[in-house]
Amino acid sequence: VPLTVPTASNLSLLAKYRPLDGTWDELVAPDGTARPHAQRTCALLNAVAATEFARFQSLAELSLYNQGVTFSVYSDQRGTEKIFPLCLVPRVLGAREWARTEQGLIQRVHALNLFLDDIYGEQRILSEGRLPADLILGARSYHPKLRHLAAPGGVRIPIAGIDLIRGPSGELRVLEDNVRTPSGVSYVVENRRVTKRIFQHSIEMAGVRPVEQYPIELARTLRALSPVDPDDAHTVLLTPGSYNSAYFEHTFLARHMGVELVEASDLYVERDTVYVRTTHGPKRVDVIYRRIDDAYLDPEFFRPDSMLGVPGLMGAWVRGRVALANAPGNGCADDKAVYPFVPDMIRFYLGEEPLLPQVDTFVCARSDDLAFVVEHLEELVVKSVDEAGGYGMLMGPQSTAAERAEYRERILSSPRKYIAQRRIELSTCPTWDPAHNELQPRRIDLRPYVLTRPDGTWVLPGGLTRVALVPGSYVVNSSQGGGSKDTWVLREPDRTGA
Amino acid sequence: MISRVADHCFWFGRYVERAESTARLLQATRTLVFDADLPVTQCWQPLVIVSGEYPSFCERFGAEAVGDGERVQEYLTWSPGGVSLVASVRAARECARVIRDVLSHDAWEAINELFHFLDDGVSPKLYRENREGFYRRMRNGTQLTLGLVRSTMLHDEPMSFLWLGAMIERAGQVARLLDMHHHTIAQEGAQLGASAQTHDIVKVALWLSLLRASSGVEAFMKMHQGRVSAQSLITFLLLEQSFPRSLRYCLRSACAILRDIWPPLSGSASEHSSQTRLAALLAWLEAQTFDGADIHALLTHVVDETAAVCTLVSTEIQGPPRPPATAPHAPAPQS
Numbered sequence: 001v002p003l004t005v006p007t008a009s010n011l012s013l014l015a016k017y018r019p020l021d022g023t024w025d026e027l028v029a030p031d032g033t034a035r036p037h038a039q040r041t042c043a044l045l046n047a048v049a050a051t052e053f054a055r056f057q058s059l060a061e062l063s064l065y066n067q068g069v070t071f072s073v074y075s076d077q078r079g080t081e082k083i084f085p086l087c088l089v090p091r092v093l094g095a096r097e098w099a100r101t102e103q104g105l106i107q108r109v110h111a112l113n114l115f116l117d118d119i120y121g122e123q124r125i126l127s128e129g130r131l132p133a134d135l136i137l138g139a140r141s142y143h144p145k146l147r148h149l150a151a152p153g154g155v156r157i158p159i160a161g162i163d164l165i166r167g168p169s170g171e172l173r174v175l176e177d178n179v180r181t182p183s184g185v186s187y188v189v190e191n192r193r194v195t196k197r198i199f200q201h202s203i204e205m206a207g208v209r210p211v212e213q214y215p216i217e218l219a220r221t222l223r224a225l226s227p228v229d230p231d232d233a234h235t236v237l238l239t240p241g242s243y244n245s246a247y248f249e250h251t252f253l254a255r256h257m258g259v260e261l262v263e264a265s266d267l268y269v270e271r272d273t274v275y276v277r278t279t280h281g282p283k284r285v286d287v288i289y290r291r292i293d294d295a296y297l298d299p300e301f302f303r304p305d306s307m308l309g310v311p312g313l314m315g316a317w318v319r320g321r322v323a324l325a326n327a328p329g330n331g332c333a334d335d336k337a338v339y340p341f342v343p344d345m346i347r348f349y350l351g352e353e354p355l356l357p358q359v360d361t362f363v364c365a366r367s368d369d370l371a372f373v374v375e376h377l378e379e380l381v382v383k384s385v386d387e388a389g390g391y392g393m394l395m396g397p398q399s400t401a402a403e404r405a406e407y408r409e410r411i412l413s414s415p416r417k418y419i420a421q422r423r424i425e426l427s428t429c430p431t432w433d434p435a436h437n438e439l440q441p442r443r444i445d446l447r448p449y450v451l452t453r454p455d456g457t458w459v460l461p462g463g464l465t466r467v468a469l470v471p472g473s474y475v476v477n478s479s480q481g482g483g484s485k486d487t488w489v490l491r492e493p494d495r496t497g498a
Numbered sequence: 499m500i501s502r503v504a505d506h507c508f509w510f511g512r513y514v515e516r517a518e519s520t521a522r523l524l525q526a527t528r529t530l531v532f533d534a535d536l537p538v539t540q541c542w543q544p545l546v547i548v549s550g551e552y553p554s555f556c557e558r559f560g561a562e563a564v565g566d567g568e569r570v571q572e573y574l575t576w577s578p579g580g581v582s583l584v585a586s587v588r589a590a591r592e593c594a595r596v597i598r599d600v601l602s603h604d605a606w607e608a609i610n611e612l613f614h615f616l617d618d619g620v621s622p623k624l625y626r627e628n629r630e631g632f633y634r635r636m637r638n639g640t641q642l643t644l645g646l647v648r649s650t651m652l653h654d655e656p657m658s659f660l661w662l663g664a665m666i667e668r669a670g671q672v673a674r675l676l677d678m679h680h681h682t683i684a685q686e687g688a689q690l691g692a693s694a695q696t697h698d699i700v701k702v703a704l705w706l707s708l709l710r711a712s713s714g715v716e717a718f719m720k721m722h723q724g725r726v727s728a729q730s731l732i733t734f735l736l737l738e739q740s741f742p743r744s745l746r747y748c749l750r751s752a753c754a755i756l757r758d759i760w761p762p763l764s765g766s767a768s769e770h771s772s773q774t775r776l777a778a779l780l781a782w783l784e785a786q787t788f789d790g791a792d793i794h795a796l797l798t799h800v801v802d803e804t805a806a807v808c809t810l811v812s813t814e815i816q817g818p819p820r821p822p823a824t825a826p827h828a829p830a831p832q833s
Binding site for chain 2: 065068242247251254255260261265266276277282
């Protein structure tokens with residue numbers, strides 16, 4: 001049912017839209033027709049006139065602003081709050097494709113969990129020569145002190161965020177694993193809330209799988225880790241505080257799970273038991289969903305120089321008295337230099353072929369790769385292995401000679417710190433361009449969220465679609481001009497089976 | 499509940515109430531200037547004094563500026579620090595961010611919108627073009643926030659601390675409000691009992707402005723049918739049990755909340771607890787007679803005692819000092 005009838009002077013949204021050459025578009029085929037799985041969505045979009053869409057966009061942004069759905073920008077000392085811009089044109093994934101992707105994600109996270117158990121256990125994968133030992137054991141993210149310690153609850157990666165991208169061939173592949181404290185899921189739920197308010201009818205018509213149950217699934221996952229009876233488990237969410245860039249998300253998850261949001265100073269440890277300071281005296285804590293880095297968990301364990309953290313927390317964890325999600329020490333599984341070996345991990349631990357392909361990667365720690373990388377910087381994207389958020393990155397094809405010279409120096413002086421990949425022509429999705437009041441192709445990625453309990457795995461349908469709002473940009477990070485989209489995973493395969 | 503969060507709930511309640519009270523006082527004083535044939539300095543100076551901003555105001559603008567109503571309004575509305583409206587709303591919203599997980603969505607949205615309204619370009623325009631409308635908007639925003647707190651949050655500990663903060667702040671504000679014009683009240687007090695009830699127009703205008711500043715005109719008139727005197731006014735604002743902005747009402751509410759949070763049998767209600775101290779203040783207040791009393795001394799005592807209670811509450815919020823003995827260790831699982 002059209003919302004309004006477009007007139008000649010007020011063309012429908014997709015009428016003039018054409019994908020970029022050599023780039024896959026999520027909704028529209030090169031000839032300008034809707035892709036099979038997106039036909040219903042495109043028809044619904046076409047029923048909206050551009051002027052009306054512009055009004056919807058500003059309504060959506062105002063709603064996010066008033067509700068404080070914001071993130072803080074690091075570069076600003078006072079912590080300016082910005083909304084994470086939301087483009088109301090959804091990204092749509094067909095039911096079949098999603099089912100395959102889900103299996104691939106489960107397989108990958110399973111292998112990464114086994115890898116961490118092994119690395120902090122027998123280290124079979126190293127002793128059998130399947131992975132270069134120095135690459136792991138020499139990494140800053142590997143904590144030798146944690147060796148031979150079982151994680152309370154038995155799952156080291158209860159919460160994972162796996163970044164996927166789609167190249168020109170149309171196949172989704174893994175770009176990056178996040179198995180420490182992946183963020184962004186609150187925007188998935190909030191984006192859906194806003195989109196639903198504005199396009200309720202469209203969402204019903206398109207048959208979109210819901211995402212609102214994430215906090216409930218997360219609470220269940222956290223309880224399952226508890227060292228005491230899960231029904232009596234006292235779970236808290238540990239935040240670095242209200243100036244952290246992801247503070248909105250911390251409050252969002254705490255509210256929607258109904259657990260308390262604590263800061264490190266609210267907690268203390270006595271005789272290996274963690275307590276929270278309350279108005280009625282101390283209360284025992286069994287599960288901590290921590291949104292702070294390993295280094296700030298426990299000054300006694302990780303950083304004697306640090307004043308931050310909860311002294312004794314790691315002692316309690318080591319003795320199985322409190323569960324931490326995710327487990328400390330996970331950094332060596334999502335290290336960008338370890339990423340190229342994940343397919344080998346899947347083969348080694350599961351005896352299976354990886355279901356999801358990934359991006360070919362040059363590991364500068366290997367001398368052949370290093371030689372190639374420094375000679376071909378212009379064609380490559382160089383990433384620092386221990387930085388995130390789109391920082392510490394060289395986009396070779398868009399770089400200046402001076403930038404390349406600087407990176408060449410840096411790479412040669414500490415090769416272990418860098419990897420390089422060929423630039424992928426990230427797929428695009430029609431995206432609202434407020435400057436021209438029309439839809440333009442903008443590049444996107446996808447971060448699905450995978451929750452693992454001892455008795456099973458649950459994948460949030462879809463995930464966070466981030467979009468590079470700057471024309472021509474490949475960087476989707478919120479800190480660098482990125483926005484987001486609602487991700488629609490369809491319930492039913494369409495007639496063509498997409 | 500978590501001590502730090504309780505503390506922020508308490509302060510959130512205080513800041514929101516304070517913002518409302520500042521807007522209310524500014525509005526009432528603006529009306530007073532029109533109604534009472536008083537030198538403007540006598541209208542605005544007391545406001546600066548009771549807000550505790552007199553020294554910093556004089557330092558910045560000179561003592562004679564306290565007669566400049568525009569200057570005073572500007573200062574008490576926009577100055578980034580102190581008790582100004584903007585500072586109180588900002589501080590309230592900062593607290594709200596910290597206690598975001600215990601506030602209801604509706605209450606959060608109300609204070610967040612008010613904060614954004616002040617931070618955006620719209621509010622100075624409204625301030626310039628429609629001053630009454632501006633203060634009304636501020637009061638509506640703060641009242642909406644507190645109203646939503648009561649009507650959309652669980653009535654359990656977080657709300658108790660929040661409301662405790664609001665009640666203690668309100669008690670302090672009532673005391674300061676009366677103190678603002680205690681001179682005229684004291685003069686009248688000395689004449690009490692004298693046959694002449696011919697209050698000059700100035701005094702009546704002043705008293706009405708005090709009632710307006712506490713939204714008490716109608717309530718007062720319902721009880722006194724237009725008979726305005728210093729004695730009835732003071733008795734009303736200090737002791738009227740059924741008026742939610744009287745000092746007694748606020749102190750009683752605060753006492754009840756404290757008893758609710760820490761039941762007297764829990765052991766925390768010691769001789770030096772906030773509860774005991776507040777109950778003593780209430781009993782003392784209820785025993786006062788106001789004919790010929792030194793109103794200023796009485797109000798000063800109230801302000802000092804509520805401040806002392808606040809300090810005690812902040813300490814008690816941290817919980818009993820010792821953690822309980824823990825159970826013997828379970829054998830540690832090791833891989």
